[in-house]
Amino acid sequence: MRQGRIHKRYKYTSRLLAFVLVATMVLQVSSGGIAVAAEEAGDVAAVGTAVSGDALQTARSMDGNEPGNTIADDTGTQTGEPVTTTQTPPTTTESTVPTTQQPPTTEAPLILDTAYSLFNVTTSGTSIKIGWFVQNNTASGYTIFRKDNYKKDYKKIGEVAGGQSRFNMYYFQDSGLKRGVKYTYKVEPFHVRNDGSVVNGTVSNTTSYAPSFLAPVISSSTRSGKTITLKWKKVAGADGYEIYQAQEKGGYKKVKTISGGGKTSVKLNKKNPNKDYRYKVKAYTKYASNRIFSKASEVIKVYSNSIQKILNKIAKLKKKYPTGKYWNLMEDPNGDSETISDTPCMHNVYGYRYCNRYYCPNGVLGLQCYGFAWKMSDLIYGRDAKIKNHKSYSKAKVGDVIRYSGHSVIIIEKHKDYIRVGECNAGGTCIILWGRKVKKSELKNATYSHRYY
Numbered sequence: 001m002r003q004g005r006i007h008k009r010y011k012y013t014s015r016l017l018a019f020v021l022v023a024t025m026v027l028q029v030s031s032g033g034i035a036v037a038a039e040e041a042g043d044v045a046a047v048g049t050a051v052s053g054d055a056l057q058t059a060r061s062m063d064g065n066e067p068g069n070t071i072a073d074d075t076g077t078q079t080g081e082p083v084t085t086t087q088t089p090p091t092t093t094e095s096t097v098p099t100t101q102q103p104p105t106t107e108a109p110l111i112l113d114t115a116y117s118l119f120n121v122t123t124s125g126t127s128i129k130i131g132w133f134v135q136n137n138t139a140s141g142y143t144i145f146r147k148d149n150y151k152k153d154y155k156k157i158g159e160v161a162g163g164q165s166r167f168n169m170y171y172f173q174d175s176g177l178k179r180g181v182k183y184t185y186k187v188e189p190f191h192v193r194n195d196g197s198v199v200n201g202t203v204s205n206t207t208s209y210a211p212s213f214l215a216p217v218i219s220s221s222t223r224s225g226k227t228i229t230l231k232w233k234k235v236a237g238a239d240g241y242e243i244y245q246a247q248e249k250g251g252y253k254k255v256k257t258i259s260g261g262g263k264t265s266v267k268l269n270k271k272n273p274n275k276d277y278r279y280k281v282k283a284y285t286k287y288a289s290n291r292i293f294s295k296a297s298e299v300i301k302v303y304s305n306s307i308q309k310i311l312n313k314i315a316k317l318k319k320k321y322p323t324g325k326y327w328n329l330m331e332d333p334n335g336d337s338e339t340i341s342d343t344p345c346m347h348n349v350y351g352y353r354y355c356n357r358y359y360c361p362n363g364v365l366g367l368q369c370y371g372f373a374w375k376m377s378d379l380i381y382g383r384d385a386k387i388k389n390h391k392s393y394s395k396a397k398v399g400d401v402i403r404y405s406g407h408s409v410i411i412i413e414k415h416k417d418y419i420r421v422g423e424c425n426a427g428g429t430c431i432i433l434w435g436r437k438v439k440k441s442e443l444k445n446a447t448y449s450h451r452y453y
């Protein structure tokens with residue numbers, strides 16, 4: 001036997017009141033504060049529902065039909081209007097046949113629901129909680145549909161039962177998403193009628209979420225003979241990695257594919273020890289027969305053995321003459337070019353008197369920046385290394401001393417459009433500084449001094 005259904009019939013005014021209150025809450029909060037808004041809305045909406053609970057129970061005809069056996073009414077209206085079947089007696093017969101009157105089979109007029117203001121309540125890694133409001137709260141339930149940028153058709157992924165929310169707001173949690181995929185959601189109300197037929201309400205707007213697929217971070221590069229070893233940090237969601245290589249000239253080419261997201265190092269063989277290489281790493285994940293890539297890591301440069309030896313020496317110099325100390329004689333007037341202090345120079349008071357100095361390999365007695373750059377050069381190459389001057393940025397190398405705009409520095413990193421330098425007295429106090437960036441455009445009239453044997 002089919003049970004009669006309970007239909008709630010809300011008073012229009014109270015429903016409107018609750019809707020307006022909740023809608024006002026939504027307007028007042030940013031997406032970050034929605035959880036709070038829902039709480040507040042609950043308090044307010046409770047007032048509205050207290051006066052709107054006059055549920056109307058309508059008896060369903062005892063026709064013995066099971067759900068699904070009845071013929072659906074495609075119009076979606078007026079099904080189950082009271083029907084009176086009158087059997088008209090033949091005129092020739094006495095009206096002994098009783099008039100049969102079926103009990104009323106009324107169903108409340110269907111008030112279709114509308115889902116709206118669908119939004120991302122919370123997103124965390126590969127999970128999302130979506131929330132939406134409904135206009136009438138009359139639906140039997142809400143169907144959640146999802147598509148993504150690889151599977152273009154919406155597919156039903158779940159349902160939420162209707163009639164539960166006192167303040168016309170519903171939620172759905174979706175987990176286990178794939179990183180690097182952009183998902184789009186929409187929600188549609190559905191109404192199951194007494195006869196089992198289903199009528200849909202108005203579908204919501206859409207909302208999207210793409211769980212981040214982070215670029216790998218290269219943690220180290222080492223070089224031994226002809227082998228270069230790269231290591232990076234594991235990327236969440238990765239199914240593997242691709243290694244790209246470039247040499248001094250030319251673009252990047254893929255040189256290795258690594259399957260397994262947990263493998264975080266690679267050995268690259270047959271590399272010329274006298275050449276520089278640049279590398280970047282991308283993570284990939286597999287989805288719907290696609291390979292989805294993260295952005296590329298930052299580029300790591302692996303220097304030739306000769307440059308690497310210079311870099312190792314520079315690393316030692318950075319420790320012996322650290323950033324923030326002063327290359328001067330303020331604390332030890334009888335010191336030599338090895339002396340550093342914690343006291344800034346006061347050039348406006350003492351002039352060059354306490355500035356440190358160095359007898360440079362080109363015959364100049366170098367003060368301040370000039371002496372410091374050449375002293376570093378001698379400590380790297382040895383005092384007897386020959387000097388060759390040139391004016392070409394592209395020929396410039398790590399270890400070259402540069403004179404530009406009345407200042408002297410030594411190159412500690414060389415890039416396409418900029419260098420990083422080691423220097424003294426950049427701020428006028430004979431302070432030591434390692435790592436400042438100098439753009440290629442600032443070096444138009446620079447003179448580069450290269451050391452060699």
Ligand SMILES: [Zn+2]
Nearest residue numbers: 345355429430
């Ligand atoms: Zn000074």
